[in-house]
Amino acid sequence: MVATGSGTKSGKAFYVTTPIYYVNDAPHLGHAYTTVAGDVLTRWHRQRGERVWFLTGTDEHGQKVLRTAESKGVSPQEWCDKLVEEAWKPLWQHLEIANDDFIRTTEKRHTDRVREFVQDLYDKGEIYKGGYEGPYCVGCEEYKLPGELLEGTGENAGKQLCPIHKRPVEILKEENYFFRLSEYADKLLAHYEANPGFIQPESARNEVLSFVRQGLQDLSISRSTFDWGVPVPWDDEHVIYVWVDALLNYATAVGYNQNQETFDASFPADVHLIGKDILRFHAVIWPALLMANGLPLPGRIVANGWLLVGGEKMSKSNLTGISPRQITSHFGVDAFRWYLLRAIAYGQDGSFSWEDLAARYTSELANDYGNLASRVAAMVGKYFDGVLPEASADGDAEQAVHEGLAKAVAEADRKIGDDVEFQAGLQAIFDFVKQVNGYISEQEPWKVAKDDSPEARARLATILYTAAESLRAVAVLLHPFMPASSQKLWESLGAEPALGPLADQRVQEAGEWGRLPAGSTVTKGAALFPRLEEQPGA
RNA sequence: GCCUGCAUAGCUCAGUCGGUGAGAGCGCCGCACUCAUAAUGCGGAGGUCCCAAGUUCGAGUCUUGGUGCAGGUACCA
Known part of the structure; x- marks a missing residue:
């Protein structure tokens, strides 16, 4: 966990989340893609001098985890502990992810609050007991929609078949608790209407709208x-649906029903970063749950696209491709972080290739x-024995560099800090490098x-000062993306004695010309x- | 099946309200330079803008149809 920026502003922190995986x-x-994006975004805001809270974590309940654990012959909790400690946390550390907290849905600080949240909804009449009856496929172990069933032929004539298993479905009935989501459609639409930037990118917004x-x-x-889940408070026979459990992490992690002061200082999230596969849960169910409980809605939901590896979709069920560590062991962590955000327009699908x-x-x-x-x-x-000389002969060429830098800083800050468009921001910075x-x-x-x-x-002297001072700014701007190499450059320029630690450099000041003093080593x-x-x- | 979106140089993509010979980066070829990680800078070659028909004085940009690809079509997460 890394300290937040020192330039504390009054009021709420800039709160960013990744999904809990x-x-x-x-x-x-x-x-790694979504998590790196969150890390860069929050590091950028810290360098704006804002107070920041960056949350990530893991989602550990649900049937799939239970089954996987069983197949490994361990308890689900043991399975989760092992993965979290041996795979997830170490990877984030390796990738220099500076999250402020890491929440696990099996933690008591989470499960207790989830029960309270759901109890509140129940008390408010937002939850009722109902039955679900529908065609169930034993092979899939799930309910099917009438529309997706196939008409049976031959020996199954007259029966309806599961489209996957081609076997007759059974009509099953189950008692469940239901949330009155249907009553929130109009309110959600009104919110999308009033807040056009609530769902990014535009394509994601359109899908949710329709x-x-x-x-x-x-x-x-x-x-x-x-x-394997959080028991429903008033009925031990049921556990809370894993998605409701999971979404609530964004509230429980920052002190919901526990520490009002902390909660008010963070909640709601300014940006929920997600993959587009979980768009609906975040853009529909999550705001509806918050509305139902009288809580404020997040600033925006930003969905990133699929990562295509070798032309194939990278997803949770398809683990083809390259592991993050394979890549970092060859190219380094900095290049890995940079590449993900440089090569792919955030929000669009993009292909990743080694080549x-x-x-x-x-x-x-x-x-x-x-x-x-x-x-x-x-x-x-070579020419000044390593002592940065003074620029005393500025002309038009130098002026053009000063202006180029100011433009790059403004563009990068707008694209990265405001619009969550990393690619365009990096483009501006690297155009300046080229200049x-x-x-x-x-x-x-x-x-x-x-x-x-x-x-x-x-x-x-003027030429070399101009070049070195340009690099000083580049180190500041690239620090959120590539912390290690930026630090190396900072040291190479001898900037720290006069300007202080790189992490404390403000992006707003990065474009001010002449910060690196002559005489620096x-x-x-x-x-x-x-x-x-x-x-x-x- | 239905809905939505996309198809532009070898590769990855930009192309706003339809209008001077269609753009960028990378790759490729040539020139310059030598401070530097055989790096940098400048220039060049390279495209039936998926296909067909239509609207228009004029379409990569609009309409219709076709083909191909992707996503969605709610409670695995």
Whole structure:
């Protein structure tokens, strides 16, 4: 857990969540994608000086976990403990995820509050006991909708068949508790209407709109066929439906019904980051539950797309592809974090490939960015003995760089901090890197260095200061994405003695020209992103 | 089946209200340069804008049909 920004503002924290991941198996690329996005978003806001709360965690109840545990011959709690401690938490640590809390739905701080929340709804008349009767497939172990059934033929003539198992379904009846979701359709639509940015991206919003416009049915929120879950407070025969249990983590983790002060300081979330597979739960059921209990609604739900690996969809049921650690062991954690948000427009589906990562790494990280840092540090060392000189001869070329930086900072802050569009923000930052490379090539400091006249020395000093000061800003802007390499650059520029720790640098001030003082000690360290020659088979 | 969205250079994608010869990055080819991680800068080649018909003075951009792909069609999560 990492400390939040020091620039505490009065009022509510900027509260961001990832989904709590279902611990049926080890984390894969898709989980890492959403979690990295949340980490970058919150790190960005911390560097804006805001108080931030970043929550992630695990969803541990439900039939699937129970079954998996049984098949492994352990209790579900043991199974969850093992995965959380040996797979999930270590991966987030490895990826430098600076979450402020990690909630597990099996924790007492969660389960007690869930029971209270559901009891409240029950007391308010939002929950009623009802029966569900419908066609049930024994093979699938779930109810089917009448519309998806097939007409039987031959020996099954006249019967209806499960579309998957092609076996006759049985009509089963089960008693359940239902939440009056149907009464919230209009209220939800009104909220979507009044808050156009509530669901991002636009395509996700449209899907939710068309779904809710068709009308909503009440939601069964209890299960009685298995017991791995939170018992319904007034009826031990039932456990609370895992999704209701899971969604409530966003409230229970920040002190719902436990610590009003903490709760008010965080809740509701400003941004719920999710994968589009769980859009409906977050954009429909979750707000309805909050409305029913008189709680405020989140700022927005931002859904990311599918990650396609080798042309195949990456999902919880399809674990094909590459593990996060395989990638980081070759390219490093920074490059991994950067690539996910650089290569794919957040919200759209995107393909991940080893080849593309290798190509972008070489071109953008090694050649453009890393090499820029390298050439600048080398020249300050060679021509000024590693002491950053003063810029005393600014001209039009320098002015263009100053303006380019201001523009890059404004664009990046708007795209990343406000719009949750990482790709566009990174684009702005890397366009600036390209501009600085161009500036150096045009100014040809290595030629200016051959002239010993005072005028030439002043020009040379100005060129190198301009380049180094540009890098200072880049280190600040890239820190949320690539903490380790940015820190290396910060040290290489000798920025810390005068400016303080990198994590404390404000994005708002990153574009102010001249922050890195002349006299700073510039050292050329190891390459930020060494070229990777091999093409190891994935 | 029904609903929605997408199909633009080798690859990944941008193309606003329809209008001068269709764009970017990467890759490829050439030139310049040598401070730097054989890096950088400049230039070039490369496209029947999925197919067909239609509206229009004019369509990648609108309409209809077709083909292909993706997603949704609620309580596994």
